Amino acid sequence: MTMTRVLLLLACLIRPADAAPEMPDRLEPGAFLEGRFRQERVLAGLERPLVSEGRFLVAPGLGLIWRTETPLSSSMVLTGAGMDQYVGERLAMRLSADRLPGLARLHAALAAAMAGEFQALERDFDVRQEGSADGWQARLIPRAAPSATLPFAAIVLRGHRHVEQAEIHRDGGDMDRILFSAHRIGKGPPDAADLELLSRAGR
Amino acid sequence: MxxxxxxxxxxxxxxxxxxxxxxxxxxxPRIGTDLLALVPHEESDADLAEARARVEMDFAGRLFFMVGHPDAATARRAAGEFAEALERSPLVREVRLRASDGMAEQLGTLYFPHRFALLAPNDRERLLAGAGEELRDRALAQIFGLGLVAGQGLLASDPFLLLPAYFQSMPAPAGEMRLIDGLLTREADGRTYILLIARAEGSAFALGDQTALVHRIGAIQQSLAQHHVGLSLHRAGALFHAEAGGRRGLQDAERIGLLSLIGAISLYLLVFRxxxxxxxxxxxxxxxxxxxxxxxxxxxxxxxxxxxxxxxxxxxxxxxxxxxxxxxxxxxxxxxxxxxxxxxxxxxxxxxxxxxxxxxxxxxxxxxxxxxxxxxxxxxxxxxxxxxxxxxxxxxxxxxxxxxxxxxxxxxxxxxxxxxxxxxxxxxxxxxxxxxxxxxxxxxLTASDDVRRLQSLDPALVEEEAEIRRLSGLGPGGAYFLVFGENGEQALARAEALEARIAPLEREGALDNLTSAADFLPSPARQAENRRLVRERLIARHLGEIEAATGLRTRLDDEGAAAPLALAAVADRNPLLASLLLDPDGRMQLALPGAVRDAARLRAATADLEGVRFVDPASxxxxxxxxxxxxxxxxxxxxxxxxxxxxxxxxxxxxxxxxxxxxxxxxxxxxxxxxxxxxxxxxxxxxxxxxxxxxxxxxxxxxxxxxxxxxxxxxxxxxxxxxxxxxxxxxxxxxxxxxxxxxxxxxxxxxxxxxxxxxxxxxxxx
Structure with missing residues (x-):
């Protein structure tokens, strides 16, 4: 499912699986990470990739806000309780975690990743880490065949102090490449509007 | 002489x-224990009586067990051991521990050709209201958003992603329980709970067998509790009440018979010496x-x-x-x-x-x-x-x-x-x-007729049952609807009418989400109507916009147009739907509400619906x-x-x-x-x-x-x-x-x- 990928991705975003010399900044409890993204979605049979850009925010224990600014304004709010999809300000879709098998477990995996405990990830993935001169790379291969719960073939993360690039490969050649930039660690909780969005998601 | x-x-x-x-x-000796058996159901309609008897038989045989432990792995292991031990008992017919794997894929294959006939209730409402652009925007937000479920193949044939939306509108597998690695799971109060649903053999209603089964379950629970420290075990089912009531009744009879005899003997010795x-x-x-x-x-x-x-x-x-x-x-x-x-x-x-x-x-x-x-x-x-x-x-x-x-x-x-x-x-x-x-x-002078009071149900069992209901949203018994039709399709259309009538009551909290066959597929008439809505209000107006924004080349072959999706075909692959059909054709169907808070309103609101009957056994x-x-x-x-x-x-x-x-x-x-x-x-x-x-x-x-x-x-x-x-x-x-x-x-x-x-x-x- 979508959520699964996103959460796993996030788990890696915040603290990559490898503890190579260049440790990414660790997110303190109560803090949050935000920044910009550019996503290139390559779909087999499509001449050009689907490109979107926007901002993201991830707060341990609270969830994620993925704000797409172009080509259309929409946002997705993902928490342990579920997922909300907005188009502009209008709620277009709300899914409770009850409807998404495995979401709670993956949310827990995310929390574990934040705390530096990678066993949670290693249960579902074979994690291979490599350090390099200009940073690190981690390749996550699902232990089970791609399924509705874990619908991808591999995830490759690269980064330095933060995750800077993620590639999500699916069977059949489809692939999402996401570039992260303008990272900023915020001390203390996100602002009230974001907190409100996070608290409402899925309920 | x-x-x-x-x-x-x-x-x-x-x-x-x-x-x-x-x-x-x-x-x-064959001894019956069900207090309700003392009172026959007065049903003039033979079909209805048959349906009720079947539903009640089905309800009466269901056993619910909830295994809980702070450690998820322990809870899962204990649940597995429980299921295994239960299965060895000849009095238990089936234990449903795991939901079948691959069901989602199978259903996907079955539904896919009919995707233009399947509209989630909300999507259908939007199209009826003429707000097709909202569905277009939702599709675009997903296509460009984080994590896309659909590959290009699905996207090209279902550019508005109607099928995933329909799947998400379908009933969850079981109340509050979520399917995790095939087990019905709920995490609450810092514990992991696993729900087991079993079915007792027919003979389990004779008091002797009943007592044997309850003892067996007690023994299994005891040995589990010994092996896994901190394990919590709850059970629910009409059978437990029947057994407790029967046991208590026999104890009463023994005690009262004995006291009566002792009293009579003393009296005799006193009078006749x-x-x-x-x-x-x-x-x-x-x-x-x-x-x-x-x-x-x-x-x-x-x-x-x-x-x-x-x-x-x-x-x-x-x-x-x-x-x-x-x-x-x-x-x-x-x-x-x-x-x-x-x-x-x-x-x-x-x-x-x-x-x-x-x-x-x-x-x-x-x-x-x-x-x-x-x-x-x-x-x-x-x-x-x-x-x-x-x-x-x-x-x-x-x-x-x-x-x-x-x-x-x-x-x-x-x-x-x-x-x-x-x-x-x-x-x-x-x-x-x-x-x-x-x-x-x-x-x-007042009268009291409440069967729940008259039966004086065992309070410990009532409490366990309440706990299971609180955690899972599931439990034995309760009120339900019966839906009838000349054939499965008509019954399905009537279930749709029932859903429509009930929807406002759900919003007002008179009941929790009703599950009926209409949640699993639309009636043929509605499939045709959905096709028309999708064609006229979505494809005709907004497909071009999606193609322009994405460069997608769509292939909208409506393979399912020739023959509508059939009730029997879905029931074959979905046990949840199959459990709602009381006969193979689906002429008699069950519609199950979650918790019912206002039975009188449900009865009143649905009284005039043709082929629909609200049944509240207790009342x-x-x-x-x-x-x-x-x-x-x-x-x-x-x-x-x-x-x-x-x-x-x-x-x-x-x-x-x-x-x-x-x-x-x-x-x-x-x-x-x-x-x-x-x-x-x-x-x-x-x-x-x-x-x-x-x-x-x-x-x-x-x-x-x-x-x-x-x-x-x-x-x-x-x-x-x-x-x-x-x-x-x-x-x-x-x-x-x-x-x-x-x-x-x-x-x-x-x-x-x-x-x-x-x-x-x-x-x-x-």
Missing amino acids: SERALRLLWALAVLAAFGHLAWRIAEG RLRQLLLSLLSVATGLGVALSVSFALFGELHVVAIMFGASLIGVSVDYAVHYFVSGLDESAGAPRERLRRILPGLSLGLATSLAGYLALLLTPLPGLHQVAAISSLGLIGAFLTVVLWLPVLDRAGQARPAPALLRRAHALWRLWHEPAQRLAGRALLLGIIAAALAGSPF DISGLFALYRERALWLVAIATFLIGLLLATRYGMTGALRVMAPPVLALLATQPILALFGHSLTFFSAMALLLVLAIGMDYALFSRETRPGHEAATMLAILVAGATTLLSFGLLGLSATLAVRSFGTTMLTGIILAILLAPLAGRWRR
Whole structure:
């Protein structure tokens, strides 16, 4: 499912699986990470990739806000309780975690990743880490065949102090490449509007 | 036929009956325990009755187990061990632990060709409102958003992502439970809970098997709890209630029967101071009860535990005849056994006849359980009567017992209370007191018919059930809808109408989310309508915009247009839908609401829907109890009238009225007096009133038929008989089941009144 990928991705975003010399900044409890993204979605049979850009925010224990600014304004709010999809300000879709098998477990995996405990990830993935001169790379291969719960073939993360690039490969050649930039660690909780969005998601 | 031949014949009959009973017991007697089985469902519609029976059978066999542990892995392991152990029991038919793998993929393949005919309720609403652009924007947000489920293949053939939206609108696998690695799981209160659903074998409803299964489950739970420290185990299911109720009923019957017997024995030793009378009385009671049980088993095949319980109290009534016979021997002027029998025979026979009239009135009710009560009681009385009349005078060789002047004198006081001029004032005062108490109590008369109260469900089980319901949103029993149609498609369309009618009530909280077949596929008519909506309001207006924004080249072949998605095809692959279809064609369907908070509104809101019927078993049965409570009171009136006619042939109109006055007064005063103490009238107390009439009639007749000079002995007989009756029926007032307790307290009060008033029926000497 979508959520699964996103959460796993996030788990890696915040603290990559490898503890190579260049440790990414660790997110303190109560803090949050935000920044910009550019996503290139390559779909087999499509001449050009689907490109979107926007901002993201991830707060341990609270969830994620993925704000797409172009080509259309929409946002997705993902928490342990579920997922909300907005188009502009209008709620277009709300899914409770009850409807998404495995979401709670993956949310827990995310929390574990934040705390530096990678066993949670290693249960579902074979994690291979490599350090390099200009940073690190981690390749996550699902232990089970791609399924509705874990619908991808591999995830490759690269980064330095933060995750800077993620590639999500699916069977059949489809692939999402996401570039992260303008990272900023915020001390203390996100602002009230974001907190409100996070608290409402899925309920 | 000579008396001797009759005696022999009766001996043979008793022997045969006991032989048959012994064989039944050796075979394992079939004893029913479901209180609801006492009350039949009145359904005029055979289809409906069949559907209800099937649903209730299905509900009754479901067992729910919740295994919880702070550590998820331990909870899962314990649940697996539990399931394995359960499966080894021959009394459990199936254990559903794992949801089938690959179901989602299979359903995807099945639904895909029909994607333009499948609209999530919300999407359909948007299109009907002409807001197709909202669906376009949602699709674009997903296509460009984080994590896309669909590959290009799906996107090209379902660019608005209608199929994923439809899947997400389908019912969750089970209430609050989520499917994690195939297990129904809920994380709450810092614990991981796994839900197991099992189904008991049909034979698990006989008390013996039931007890075996409950013990087995108890043993499994105990060993699990030992292996996994901190494990919590909850269970729920109609079977547990039935077993607890049946066990309690049998314990009651044993305890009350035993106390009753001990009471009767003590009473006998006190009155006769000999063992012979006691043994012979026991013989009459035992032949009566043995014959009654034997013939009733033969008649009904299976006896209900409540009928057996009333049978246990029969000991108290059937002993009356022997008591009357032996007390007649305490008299100074008592003659030879046969002469004594002749003297009391009119009283005994009339007593039996009126009792039978009372018990047989039970046969007029359409209640199968009460037929059993009537059969056991009448047969037991006839048996005891025959033993007393045919055997006792012959067996009573030791001659008469020593008169007991002190006891007789005391008993005589009851007669003198009403008949001696000097004491009439006290008698009148007592009469006025009873009438005044009854009048004072009558404004407080209330009725109580709630089956949940009457059954007095085991509170520990109720709590476990509530816990499972709280955690899982699932549980046994409860209210449901039945949906009927000429064929599956029509029933499906009616389920859609039901969903539409219920939707506002769901939003207002009258119930939690209704699950019906309409959640799994649209009816053919709606599939056609959905196709039109998608074509006209989505594809025609917005497809170009999606293609322009994405560069997608869509291929919108509507493969499913030729043949609509069929109910049977979906039910084949989705066990959740299959469980809602009561017949293979789906002409009879079940629609299950989650928690129902306002059953009356649900019933009212759906009353006019064609082919839809709201069924709330508990309130339906409570309604039946109310109906039968009224009918029981009518029965009392009819029985009174019949007894009056019977007596009028012997005593004339005025004489009959006089004889009937004491029991009828007792009858009328009992419930109002009990109302003063907060007891309400139930179906069971109404039935007890019928017996107050029959037994009170005995006492009045013994009084009326007593010969001058024998009043003291008659009063002693009434007191001894009354005491044994109170010992048995009054003890029912100690029962743990409200239904039985209600019966007992009414009997207690009514019989005391009947004893006190009985001498009023005696002939007045002027």
